Amino acid sequence: DTAVSQTPKYLVTQMGNDKSIKCEQNLGHDTMYWYKQDSKKFLKIMFSYNNKELIINETVPNRFSPKSPDKAHLNLHINSLELGDSAVYFCASSPQYTGANVLTFGAGSRLTVL
Amino acid sequence: LAKTTQPISMDSYEGQEVNITCSHNNIATNDYITWYQQFPSQGPRFIIQGYKTKVTNEVASLFIPADRKSSTLSLPRVSLSDTAVYYCLVGDGDSSYKLIFGSGTRLLVRP
Numbered sequence: 001d002t003a004v005s006q007t008p009k010y011l012v013t014q015m016g017n018d019k020s021i022k023c024e025q026n027l028g029h030d031t032m033y034w035y036k037q038d039s040k041k042f043l044k045i046m047f048s049y050n051n052k053e054l055i056i057n058e059t060v061p062n063r064f065s066p067k068s069p070d071k072a073h074l075n076l077h078i079n080s081l082e083l084g085d086s087a088v089y090f091c092a093s094s095p096q097y098t099g100a101n102v103l104t105f106g107a108g109s110r111l112t113v114l
Numbered sequence: 115l116a117k118t119t120q121p122i123s124m125d126s127y128e129g130q131e132v133n134i135t136c137s138h139n140n141i142a143t144n145d146y147i148t149w150y151q152q153f154p155s156q157g158p159r160f161i162i163q164g165y166k167t168k169v170t171n172e173v174a175s176l177f178i179p180a181d182r183k184s185s186t187l188s189l190p191r192v193s194l195s196d197t198a199v200y201y202c203l204v205g206d207g208d209s210s211y212k213l214i215f216g217s218g219t220r221l222l223v224r225p
């Protein structure tokens with residue numbers, strides 16, 4: 001039973017399109033995250049939610065809109081896709097957002113914008 | 115904003131001990147320092163976590179000095195399957211809600 005699952009695993013689309021990536025965790029965690037990993041393997045925080053409330057929005061363009069319908073789900077919608085959005089997007093969850101915090105990651109969603 | 119520095123890559127041979135250091139300043143006072151391992155096409159996976167001094171588990175040790183401005187992951191007797199990218203993760207001193215990854219160290223273990 002996958003702890004943090006993301007769909008789709010691969011996404012290939014044209015510039016200007018809108019796409020969504022879904023994430024679900026069955027660990028009962030309160031906090032969820034989206035990280036972006038670029039071609040140089042840097043992992044950068046995008047968003048963090050705690051109990052469905054946004055607590056981190058790391059200067060991500062407005063084209064990216066996270067939505068957390070409940071604390072087990074954190075979806076990422078991207079409008080007007082650009083070439084620079086091509087990356088691997090990782091969803092993660094943790095029991096809380098400070099202190100001895102261990103993140104559990106999904107397998108990633110590779111987005112390719114043509 | 116917390117700044118982290120890791121060596122880009124390291125080479126080792128099977129059976130050797132490998133030490134990977136992450137330098138980090140301006141980290142959150144109350145947050146722990148965590149290390150992750152990532153294989154190709156997978157998400158980062160938790161290895162070890164500590165706050166100060168030394169922590170050891172079944173796969174690694176973690177050394178954190180009193181000033182907490184660095185941490186060293188120690189992998190005893192590495193094997194080929196330890197070839198991966200290793201990241202430190204720290205809380206930002208300006209906003210501990212923000213967890214910041216190091217740039218990653220690519221470890222290659224040779225036979």
